[in-house]
Amino acid sequence: MTQDMGWGPGAQGGPPGPPPGWGPGWGPGWGGAWMPPPPKPGVIPLRPLNLGDILGGSFAALGRHWKQLIGMALVAYGIAALVLGGAAAIAVASVHDHFDPVFNPDYDVNPARSDVEPLVIAGAIVVVVAIALWLLSMALMYSAVPAVLQDAVLGRRSTFGAVWRTSWSRFPAVLGTLAIQMGAMLAAMLLFIGLLVTTVLASSGAGHDAPPAALLVLFAVGFLALIPVGIWLWVRYGFAPAAAVLENQGPVEALRRSGRLVKDAWWRTCGILMLVGMISGVMGYFIQLPFTYGGVFAAMPLALSDDSHGAKAAAVVIMVVLYLIGMVISQFLSTTLPQLGAGLLYIDQRIRREDLAPALATAAGVPPVPAGPAGTR
Template sequence: MAQDAGWGGGAYGGAPYGGPPGQPGWGGWGGGWMPPKPGVIPLGPLRIGDVLGGAFATLGRYGKQLFGVGAAAYGGALAVVLVAAAVAYSAVADHLDRILSLGSYEDPRAEDVVPLVVAFGSVALVGLIAVVISTAMMYTAVPVVLQEAVLGRPTTFSAVWRRAWSRMPAVIGTVVLTWLIAMVPVVLAWACFLAVMVAALSTDGGSGPAVVLLIGALGTLATAPLAIWLWVKFSLAPSAAVFENQGPIGAMRRSSRLVRGDWWRILGITMLAGAIAGVASYLIQMPFSLLGLFTGMLGTANLGDDPNPAAVVVAMSGYVLSMLVGQLVAQLIVATFPPLVTGLLYVDRRIRTENLGPVLAEAAAVPPQYTT
């Protein structure tokens, strides 16, 4: 991109806001001038309709790249988890059979329970790591696509993948640090709540339970707003990590500066984007759930009175497969649309506070005498 529009930190020189570059009016859009729109958004302060419309336009124009990266990331994560589950099952199949064959009054032996716990914990850990990596890939790929979408330039799956992969460690660090910082007040509140609960239960009768419930409610009310405030404060950090090649700490500082003065607006638009993605996810999963229930009933209809675990797994495979596919498709929407909105909010804040509009117009090769 021309003139460091790739997009480095700090304020840029160039025309003041008010009119086209070199003329008054760039930003106020008075006198008949309008901001140029070479890509999915106008290169001026964005309204909520511009942000949401830009996110939908990006999905429409760059859907193959975004959903291709998402399918590769989440499909790979799902494959890794399934392989881990298959390996774990083969390792503890005998222990599982012995536990399932126990009568209602028989207790399982420790040598059968411990391997199952270890296997389940191992699969859960593998799944957590796979989800974190695949989600970070989407948090990285979305800004990579937006860098071109804002300027109306084409890109390819391979270009997005290479750029996203190179910035993924920084984005993972940013997301993990943001989550940890936002969770600190909640964890402290729960620690205090558990301490009070233990103290109350150690006393006989009295008003102990009521005090515990009151303290728990007050702790939640006191810490939830702080956690939300921190989450919004650092919500633009993944975009800064990609757009500006920032490390985790630098990206969080940039997010804090950009969010300052516009916290409530960013919260509202982000929540609206999450609600839209949630509704879309629910509507997508409904037909897959119905199909899964139908195939599950067909599969279990032929089971005997005392089926073995392998037969149950085979009978329910259609249901599980349908639910996994539905969850994967829905996850692509949830993991793509909100980050698109967040990325456009990042661009909007830089247009408003750092005069980024003229730089983007130059990078997009917009003629200086652009009019409507």
Template sequence: MTQNTGWGPAGGQGPGGPGAGWGGAPQWGAWEPQAPQPGVIPLRPLNLAEILGGTFATIRRHWKQLVGVMLAVQAITLPVMALAVAIAVASVFGHFEPVFDPPFGEDPTAEDVVPLLVAGAVLLVVLAVIGVLATAVLASLCPAVLREAVMGRPTTFRAMWRAAVRRAPAVAGATLLSILIAGAPVFAVLAVWIPLLVATVSEDNAPLLVGLLPVLLLVAGPVAVWLGIRFSLAPAAVVMEGADPVTALRRSAALVRGDWWRIFGVTLVAGMVAGAVSWVIQLPFQIIGMIGMVPASAGVEDGSDAAPAGLIAAVGFAVVAMVVGGVASQTFQIAFTQLAGGMLYVDQRIRREGLADAILAEVGAPAPAAAPTAPAAPTAPPRPEGPEGPGGS
């Protein structure tokens, strides 16, 4: 299957310019034809129910590709993280005992503490980079799948894997930039508050500074949320338009402008739905794990010889069940929130840039019929001219 870079920022405009055709909202009293629907959503401005319904429909139709790529990412990421931890621990293993179990009456020396701190810092950076790249692959996957779902085209694991991996670095860059920009107000508050607290920790006004932090965060928090929503469509712009991180942030800001509250509300509801469904997915696994531990726990209370082995097996079974449930719920939550964000991007492009016309042209579907025009009012026949000219007396 041929994969395109995405719908260009200006290529989705119809003949009438931005908002023409199916890109704009229908006027009151105007005749509105049935919107074409080659994929999971009708190609017209969407409401909340249609955005959520389209997100569920995308997961239902393309769950194999979504789950397959997500499991492949985790199958690669988790062993690499475990290897990084093992290498870090092995490199400073000889320093653990002098630091955490020094001889009686002696303090750990800098020769033992510094290597542990350096190894911990390096390990933290490595794990963060791996985690960001893995998250970027998942964030790239969902818009790629959504693009095909909107056009009603089938997907394959190989095509989605290539699309997700190819755009992952740009998505990671856009995500990091949006986090830095959106978090700048909070970072600025902490950068001022922490040195002040350290400088006055031994003075009487330290409790006042501790109580001042929530007040400052109440001011910085809304600004951070506003910026976060403003740049929330950047991953979709990276994947569907092939944009670089900076261009994607600008595109997101342009698409959100004037519709911030609506996008904030839909994003909030989508997050709540994703959290609720993921909890429902995880709950049976937790119950199964807890039920599996009941016989072993009863054996421990009875004092039977097989109790330790049974308890170990039960704990292992419970851990496996909870891990499987956690992976399943996390997979759904990531997929749903990312797909909902991509659905908002498509909706905004349809509303503002006539993206529906570009989609119909790409899938080869006929354009929607134009709205019928009202018949012209009959005109009065011309009055005959008298001998003295028109309207002669």
């Protein structure tokens, strides 16, 4: 319905004005009649969200429930750090005798293979353990954010215990969604690398010193093509953790659910997710910066005071501790803030496509939301 932009409340021929005594929150509704603004029991109004709602709601949820989120981050990353430290200590202890022959060999003497192989195997095991721990801790945080966001949207108070129970119960499903996505990308990368290695070996076996340049260019283009494919998959399945937690979906169904919600809204979803990610990245960088340089400046007097090993060791400890504090805060922001934005986008798509707002209003105990046109995007 086309409406004259010059119409105002009570103008002749325009929609009726608000009842006497009502404040400035009133505005023209879906049918042209004046109606109250949508309720806002929590961090967002219960209506289709715009960019400002999503950004403001993400920061508001982080500000109101930071204790629960930081508690979950300390559990996730703290346990991961302890396990990784233990694995690294065991690896170093098991191959300690091979360090000197490899890193301090005699002049013009190459390290023996029997000394190099144990170090490579131990390092590979530590890397695999680190990747597995990173995936597990990320899955736990991705389970916690929707649990917190549910209370933040409804305006309810949350406790660490309640968030932990919800997160732990949905942790396997969220871990499954992340593992499927990472497995698909890893399989594509391994297939591409396998084809490249096979081609190079075949060219060498045929007597060529190097594979044809055109073939190398083709492989380079194929490798670059994996980047947009990865971005497309990241956006398409970005709502899977929220669906797994808030709808009790299994891993595969959560991925399908995310794909259905992102359909016909991919570019909007991509733009907002990238914007929130960039904001969190910039914030994390500027937060980590003073800790990094502060550690350097704080440790410099100790490092320059004398030649004692104790002073230098204390300088190193100060730099490492301050750097790790900044890194933990930065990692916390880069993990939680984008997921809060993704969760609000998930709720926004359900409000637009499935008229979720009345159900949210009922759950929050506030008056129902005026219904809008079906399929509003």
